[in-house]
Amino acid sequence: MDQATCAFMQAAIDEARKGLEEGGIPIGSVLVHDGKIIGRGHNRRVQQGSAILHGEMDALENAGRQPARVYQEATLYTTLSPCAMCSGAILLYGIKQVVIGEHDTFMGEEQLLSGRGVKLEVRHDQTCKTLMREFIARKPELWDEDIGR
Amino acid sequence: MDQATCAFMQAAIDEARKGLEEGGIPIGSVLVHDGKIIGRGHNRRVQQGSAILHGEMDALENAGRQPARVYQEATLYTTLSPCAMCSGAILLYGIKQVVIGEHDTFMGEEQLLSGRGVKLEVRHDQTCKTLMREFIARKPELWDEDIGR
DSSP, rough: OOOHHHHHHHHHHHHHHHHHHHOOOOOOOEEEEEEEEEEEEEEOHHHHHSHHHHHHHHHHHHHHHHHHHHHOOOEEEEEEEEOOOHHHHHHTTTTEEEEEESSSSSSOOOHHHTTTTTTEEEOOOOHHHHHHHHHHHHHHHHHHTTTTT | HHHHHHHHHHHHHHHHHHHHHHHHHOOOOEETTTTTTEEEEEOOOHHHHOSSHHHHHHHHHHHOOOOOHHHHHOOEEEEEOHHHHHHHHHHHHHHHEEEEEOOOOOSSSSHHHHHOOOOOOOOEOOHHHHHHHHHHOHHHHHHHHEEEE
16 A cells, blocks of 8 residues: 555544544545545444444535546545445445455445446455454444444 | 325425425435335435435435334335435345336436345336426436436
């Protein structure tokens, strides 16, 4: 991972930690275009009673309305493998590259994304894994709710 | 379509019209559980500058945090065939039935949904078609933006 990629994954991890500090689910994401973060987000199920603001969705929302070209040229960095909803958003907007912190604690729709031509890079990041493992052990019901179980 | 189904599709159409009156994209949805509407929504791209509040997403958000069982027993009524993002949300939460107003002006991820066992009913509703046709003819750029083109 080059230095810029490291910095963007770190920004996603910072978002995840922010969520944790707020009492929420520690998953964070950033949307990067042209070498700059244009949207940051973290899961807000607890904080806003939201059923749709996963980290990736929150980053997309905070990036605001963007022309199609921007999404198509963007890379999404996310601490955890994207669920069906977030993967669907990636497909809707034609985001072509996704860098994933880890997929051991939860395997999202990576097969669907790859099959549609999205380039995935899984980082197997230890910090991302630890954040999720500790959270799931502490609040299994909340985690199940978030992924529709 | 039985009388209850008619009423729920009408409620989704009412949401679409509300969106249109607000200057927005005329797509509406309702989430129904146990014979009652538990969430209503319409597309809010224009009204809230939102990249993620499609009609279906807005209905899910307005239904609030629900236990997994409720989604699995629920039916989503939506005026237009659900895009990749909204289809992903349907899969995430295990919603098993979706009633669709029409899929002529836009064909969403119906094949993906059917393939995962979601029961779809397409109503070929003339009001839904007219709402979308008139809107797309008037604001093609806005429509393209909404579906990531």
